[in-house]
Amino acid sequence: xxxxxxxxxxxxxxxxxxxxxxxxxxxxxxxxxxxxxxxxxxxxxxxxxxxxxxxxxxxxxxxxxxxxxxxxxxxxxxxxxxxxxxxxxxxxxxxxxxxxxxxxxxxxxxxxxxxxxxxxxxxxxxxxxxxxxxxxxxxx
Amino acid sequence: xxxxxxxxxxxxxxxxxxxxxxxxxxxxxxxxxxxxxxxxxxxxxxxxxxxxxxxxxxxxxxxxxxxxxxxxxxxxxxxxxxxxxxxxxxxxxxxxxxxxxxxxxxxxxxxxxxxxxxxxxxxxxxxxxxxxxxxxxxxxxxxxxxxxxxxxxxxxxxxxxxxxxxxxxxxxxxxxxxxxxxxxxxxxxxxxxxxxxxxxxxxxxxxxxxxxxxxxxxxxxxxxxxxxxxxxxxxxxxxxxxxxxxxxxxxxxxxxxxxxxxxxxxxxxxxxxxxxxxxxxxxxxxxxxxxxxxxxxxxxxxxxxxxxxxxxxxxxxxxxxxxxxxxxxxxxxxxxxxxxxxxxxxxxxxxxxxxxxxxxxxxxxxxxxxxxxxxxxxxxxxxxxxxxxxxxxxxxxxxxxxxxxxxxxxxxxxxxxxxxxxxxxxxxxxxxxxxxxxxxxxxxxxxxxxxxxxxxxxxxxxxxxxxxxxxxxxxxxxxxxxxxxxxxxxxxxxxxxxxxxxxxxxxxxxxxxxxxxxxxxxxxxxxxxxxxxxxxxxxxxxxxxxxxxxxxxxxxxxxxxxxxxxxxxxxxxxxxxxxxxxxxxxxxxxxxxxxxxxxxxxxxxxxxxxxxxxxxxxxxxxxxxxxxxxxxxxxxxxxxxxxxxxxxxxxxxxxxxxxxxxxxxxxxxxxxxxxxxxxxxxxxxxxxxxxxxxxxxxxxxxxxxxxxxxxxxxxxxxxxxxxxxxxxxxxxxxxxxxxxxxxxxxxxxxxxxxxxxxxxxxxxxxxxxxxxxxxxxxxxxxxxxxxxxxxxxxxxxxxxxxx
Numbered sequence: 001x002x003x004x005x006x007x008x009x010x011x012x013x014x015x016x017x018x019x020x021x022x023x024x025x026x027x028x029x030x031x032x033x034x035x036x037x038x039x040x041x042x043x044x045x046x047x048x049x050x051x052x053x054x055x056x057x058x059x060x061x062x063x064x065x066x067x068x069x070x071x072x073x074x075x076x077x078x079x080x081x082x083x084x085x086x087x088x089x090x091x092x093x094x095x096x097x098x099x100x101x102x103x104x105x106x107x108x109x110x111x112x113x114x115x116x117x118x119x120x121x122x123x124x125x126x127x128x129x130x131x132x133x134x135x136x137x138x139x140x
Numbered sequence: 141x142x143x144x145x146x147x148x149x150x151x152x153x154x155x156x157x158x159x160x161x162x163x164x165x166x167x168x169x170x171x172x173x174x175x176x177x178x179x180x181x182x183x184x185x186x187x188x189x190x191x192x193x194x195x196x197x198x199x200x201x202x203x204x205x206x207x208x209x210x211x212x213x214x215x216x217x218x219x220x221x222x223x224x225x226x227x228x229x230x231x232x233x234x235x236x237x238x239x240x241x242x243x244x245x246x247x248x249x250x251x252x253x254x255x256x257x258x259x260x261x262x263x264x265x266x267x268x269x270x271x272x273x274x275x276x277x278x279x280x281x282x283x284x285x286x287x288x289x290x291x292x293x294x295x296x297x298x299x300x301x302x303x304x305x306x307x308x309x310x311x312x313x314x315x316x317x318x319x320x321x322x323x324x325x326x327x328x329x330x331x332x333x334x335x336x337x338x339x340x341x342x343x344x345x346x347x348x349x350x351x352x353x354x355x356x357x358x359x360x361x362x363x364x365x366x367x368x369x370x371x372x373x374x375x376x377x378x379x380x381x382x383x384x385x386x387x388x389x390x391x392x393x394x395x396x397x398x399x400x401x402x403x404x405x406x407x408x409x410x411x412x413x414x415x416x417x418x419x420x421x422x423x424x425x426x427x428x429x430x431x432x433x434x435x436x437x438x439x440x441x442x443x444x445x446x447x448x449x450x451x452x453x454x455x456x457x458x459x460x461x462x463x464x465x466x467x468x469x470x471x472x473x474x475x476x477x478x479x480x481x482x483x484x485x486x487x488x489x490x491x492x493x494x495x496x497x498x499x500x501x502x503x504x505x506x507x508x509x510x511x512x513x514x515x516x517x518x519x520x521x522x523x524x525x526x527x528x529x530x531x532x533x534x535x536x537x538x539x540x541x542x543x544x545x546x547x548x549x550x551x552x553x554x555x556x557x558x559x560x561x562x563x564x565x566x567x568x569x570x571x572x573x574x575x576x577x578x579x580x581x582x583x584x585x586x587x588x589x590x591x592x593x594x595x596x597x598x599x600x601x602x603x604x605x606x607x608x609x610x611x612x613x614x615x616x617x618x619x620x621x622x623x624x625x626x627x628x629x630x631x632x633x634x635x636x637x638x639x640x641x642x643x644x645x646x647x648x649x650x651x652x653x654x655x656x657x658x659x660x661x662x663x664x665x666x667x668x669x670x671x672x673x674x675x676x677x678x679x680x681x682x683x684x685x686x687x688x689x690x691x692x693x694x695x696x697x698x699x700x701x702x703x704x705x706x707x708x709x710x711x712x713x714x715x716x717x718x719x720x721x722x723x724x725x726x727x728x729x730x731x732x733x734x735x736x737x738x739x740x741x742x743x744x745x746x747x748x749x750x751x752x753x754x755x756x757x758x759x760x761x762x763x764x765x766x767x768x769x770x771x772x773x774x775x776x777x778x779x780x781x782x783x784x785x786x787x788x789x790x791x792x793x794x795x796x797x798x799x800x801x802x803x804x805x806x807x808x809x810x811x812x813x814x815x816x817x818x819x820x821x822x823x824x825x826x827x828x829x830x831x832x833x834x835x836x837x838x839x840x841x842x843x844x845x846x847x848x849x850x851x852x853x854x855x856x857x858x859x860x861x862x863x864x865x866x867x868x869x870x871x872x873x874x875x876x877x878x879x880x881x882x883x884x885x886x887x888x889x890x891x892x893x894x895x896x897x898x899x900x901x902x903x904x905x906x907x908x909x910x911x912x913x914x915x916x917x918x919x920x921x922x923x924x925x926x927x928x929x930x931x932x933x934x935x936x937x938x939x940x941x942x943x
Contacts, residue, residue, distance in 0.1 A: 026820070031896040034816035036904060038912075042824040049831055069927060076920045079913050087145075087213065092204035094909045098895035112895055114905040117912075121904075124916045128923030129828065135930040136836060 005054065012054035019047035027122055037118030041125030048130050072127025078120030082113055144215040144268050147182050151261030154178050155254045162250035172240035175253040179232035179260060186225050193222050194640045196647060210331050216270035219644025224267040224398055227490050231390035232260050234619035238498050239382035241616040242505060252292055259285035263391050267398055272321040272331045282395060283310045286387050290379040302375035309362050309372045317359025323352035337405045337651060353407045357416055364396025364450050367424040368706045374443040381501030384439060388446055389493035397486065400457050405651050408464030411564045418458025422576050424451025429583035434697045438500045438510040441591060448584065449489050452551060456482035459554050462561055468653045474557045476659050479649050481550035483642045488543040488630065492535040495623035499528045502616055503595060508606030517600030521609045524617055526596045531624040537588035538581060538676065543630035546663055552672040578675055585683030634663040741863045749866040752873060761876045772812060779805045792840060796833050800826060817900040
C-alpha cells in the first residue's frame with residue numbers, strides 16, 4: 001500500500017533542520033540556560049524519528065549511516081570516561097573542571113569538562129531512543 | 141606510586157583495545173604475541189620494587205573515588221600483595237606464551253584474550269586494593285571474567301554448566317563476604333584494611349566481629365575451593381588448559397588464600413578463626429588428595445590435587461594465626477613458621493602445578509586424550525614433556541631435590557608444633573593434626589605417581605588414542621620448562637626467595653611483630669634426621685606400597701555412594717530453586733498487563749503511603765501555601781476532565797489523545813512555575829511517546845469493553861483511588877515537610893562550584909553526576925534489551941548447540 005504523505009514529507013523537510021538546530025542549541029545552552037545533554041539528545045532523537053516516519057529506513061540510512069547502538073555505547077563510554085579520567089588528575093571520581101578562555105571573535109567563553117559528560121549523555125539518549133523505535137517499528 | 145594504578149588499569153585498557161584492533165593484528169601474527177607484552181611489562185614494573193619492598197618499605201596511594209562515602213581507590217603495595225602481583229603477572233606471561241601455541245588462530249582469540257586480560261586486571265585489583273569496597277568490586281569481577289573463560293567453548297554443554305557452577309558458588313561466597321565487609325565497616329568505621337588492622341583492639345569486642353569473621357571466611361573458602369565448596373573446581377576444568385593453568389593453579393583460587401592472609405592480622409588469634417581455617421583446610425587437604433587418586437582424567441586428577449594443596453596452604457595459615465594469639469615472643473617463632481611455610485608453598489605450588497597443567501595440556505594436544513586408561517608409554521616419544529612431568533610430579537609429592545620437598549617439610553614441622561599449643565582448647569585433638577596431614581601426604585604421593593607412571597610408563601596403546609603421539613613444538617614447551625627450572629632452582633636457593641619475597645610478606649601478616657628477619661627461618665634442604673624427615677620416609681614407603689597394590693584397594697572408593705556426594709546436593713538445590721522460581725513466576729507472570737499494574741501500584745501504595753504514615757511525615761500547614769491564579773484552576777479542570785474522560789473512552793486513539801492532553805497540561809504547569817527544563821523534557825517525551833504509540837498502533841486490537849467481574853472492578857477502582865490519594869498525599873506533604881534542612885541553599889553556590897548558572901544542569905552534571913552516569917548506563921542496557929528481544933530471535937539451525 002502506498003501512503004500519500006506529501007504533506008508530511010514537505011513539512012518534515014522544513015522542520016527537521018529547525019528541530020536538529022534546536023537540539024544542538026539546547027545541548028550547548030545547557031550550562032546556563034534551559035537545555036542540556038538529556039533534553040538536547042531527546043530533541044535530536046525526535047528529529048531523527050520524524051525523518052524515519054516521513055521517509056523509509058533505507059533512505060534515511062543513506063543520509064545518516066550511523067549504527068545507533070554503537071552511538072549509544074560510545075555515549076556511555078564518554079560519560080564514564082570523563083568520570084574515570086578525573087582519577088588521573090588525583091581528584092575524586094566524577095570531578096569536573098571548568099575554566100574561562102578568551103576566544104577570538106566570541107570573546108570570553110566558559111569551557112567545562114561537563115560538556116564532554118553531557119555529550120555522552122546526549123549520544124546515549126539519541127542512540128537508545130532511535131534504536132528502540134527502529135527495533136519496534138521493524139519488528140514483524 | 142602511580143605504578144600500581146597502571147598495573148591495575150593497563151590490562152583493562154588493553155582488553156578494551158583488543159576488539160578494536162584484533163582484525164588488523166590478526167593479519168600480522170597470533171594475537172597472543174601482542175597480549176604477552178601486557179603481563180610481561182607489568183612483571184618487570186613490579187620486579188623493580190622488589191629490593192625496596194625487601195627493605196621493609198610499603199607504597200600506598202589514595203585516589204579519591206567517592207570520598208563522601210569513605211570509598212577511595214587506595215592502592216597498597218607491600219610484601220603480601222607483591223607475591224601475588226608477581227605470581228599473577230609472571231605466571232600470566234608464561235600462560236599467554238603457552239596459549240599462543242596451544243590455541244589455534246581459528247578460535248575466537250580476541251574473546252579469549254579480552255577475558256584473560258579482564259581477569260588479570262581484576263586479580264591485580266584484588267591484591268592491590270586497600271579499600272574493602274574496591275576489593276569486593278574486583279573480587280566479583282574475577283568471578284565474572286572466570287565465568288567467561290570457563291565457558292570459552294560455550295557450544296559445549298559441559299563448559300556452560302561448569303562455568304555456571306563456578307559462578308554460582310563463588311558469587312554466593314562473594315556476597316557473603318560483602319556482608320562481612322559491611323559489618324567490619326560498622327564495627328570499625330573504615331573501609332581501609334590498614335586502618336582496620338590498626339584499630340583491631342577496638343573492634344575486637346564489637347558484636348559484629350565474629351559474624352563478620354565467618355562471612356568473610358565463607359567468601360575466602362568458596363573462592364579457594366575449600367571443602368565443601370570445592371565441587372566447582374573439577375567442573376571448571378572444562379575451560380581450555382591455559383585457563384586451567386592460570387585460574388586454577390596460580391591465581392583465582394588463591395584469591396581466597398590472599399584474603400585469609402590479608403585478614404589474619406585482624407582475625408588471627410581468635411579461636412573460631414583458628415579452628416575454622418585450619419580444620420577446613422585440613423579437611424580439604426585430605427578429601428582432595430583422597431579423591432584425586434580415583435580420577436581417570438588427568439585434568440580432573442590435577443583439579444582434586446589443587447583442591448588438596450589449597451587446603452594445605454589454608455590450614456597452614458590457620459596454624460600461623462596462633463602467632464597472633466601469643467603476640468611477639470621467643471617461642472612464637474615456632475608458630476609463625478606455619479605462615480611462612482604457607483607463603484612458601486603458595487609460590488612452590490604455582491610453579492609446579494602450573495608446569496603440570498601445561499604438561500597435561502601438551503599430552504592432550506599431541507595425543508588427543510587425557511584419560512589415563514588410554515594413555516601410557518609416552519616416555520620415549522615425549523622425553524621433554526616426561527621430564528617436566530617428573531619434576532612437577534615429584535615436587536608435588538614432596539621429594540628432593542624439588543621445592544615442594546622444602547615447603548612440605550615445613551608443613552610437617554608446623555603440624556607437629558601445633559600439638560604443644562596451650563590455647564584454643566587443643567589437647568588430645570592436637571595429635572590429629574599431624575596424623576591427617578601425614579595420611580593426606582601419602583595420598584598425594586600416590587596420585588603423583590599415578591600421574592607420572594600411567595601417562596609415561598607402561599605400554600603405548602596406539603589403538604586407543606586418536607593421534608600419533610610426538611613431542612610438542614618447542615614454543616609450547618618453553619613455559620613449562622621455565623617453571624620446572626624454577627622448581628629446581630628454588631630448591632637449591634630457597635633463601636633468595638625467602639629473603640626478597642617471603643620475608644616482607646611475613647611483615648604484612650604480622651605487622652605488630654618487631655623484626656622481620658626473626659620471623660623468617662633459614663630454609664635448609666638438610667635439616668637433620670628429625671620427625672619431619674621420618675614422616676617423609678614413611679610417606680614414601682607406604683605410598684609406594686599403596687601404589688603397587690592400587691588395584692586391590694581401589695574398589696574401596698565404591699563404598700562412597702554417588703547418591704550422597706556434595707555434587708548431588710548441589711544439583712538438587714539448583715533443580716529445586718529452578719522449579720520453585722518457575723512455579724512462582726508462572727503464578728504471577730500471567731501476561732495480563734492489568735495484573736502487573738496491580739502489583740506495582742499495591743507495592744507503591746503500601747511502601748510510600750505506609751512510610752509516610754509510619755514516620756508521621758504527613759504535616760499540613762496551609763498557611764505557607766501561596767495563592768493560586770484562575771488560569772491554574774482552569775488547567776486543573778482540563779486535566780481532571782481529560783483524566784476522567786480517558787477512563788470511559790471507547791477508542792484507543794481517543795484515549796491516547798486525552799493522555800497527550802494530560803501530558804501537555806503538566807508541561808504547561810512547569811512553564812507557569814518557571815521550570816523550563818522540566819517543561820521542555822515533558823513536551824519532548826510526550827511527543828516521542830505519542831510517536832511510539834503511533835508506530836505500534838496498527839498492531840493493537842480494538843479496545844474491548846472490560847467484561848470483568850464486579851468484584852475485580854471494585855478492587856481495581858479501590859487501588860486506583862488509593863494511588864491517586866497517595867500521590868496527592870505526597871504532593872501536599874512534601875510542601876510542608878520541614879524535618880530536614882532544605883538543600884536548595886547548597887545550590888545557590890552552583891555558579892562558583894560548577895561554573896554553571898542553570899541549577900538543574902549543574903545538579904545533573906556535577907552535584908549528582910553519579911546518578912546521571914548510571915542512568916545513562918541503565919538507558920543503554922534497556923535499549924540493548926529491546927534490541928535483542930525484538931531482533932535477535934533464535935534461529936532454527938542454532939538449536940543443535942545443546943549437544
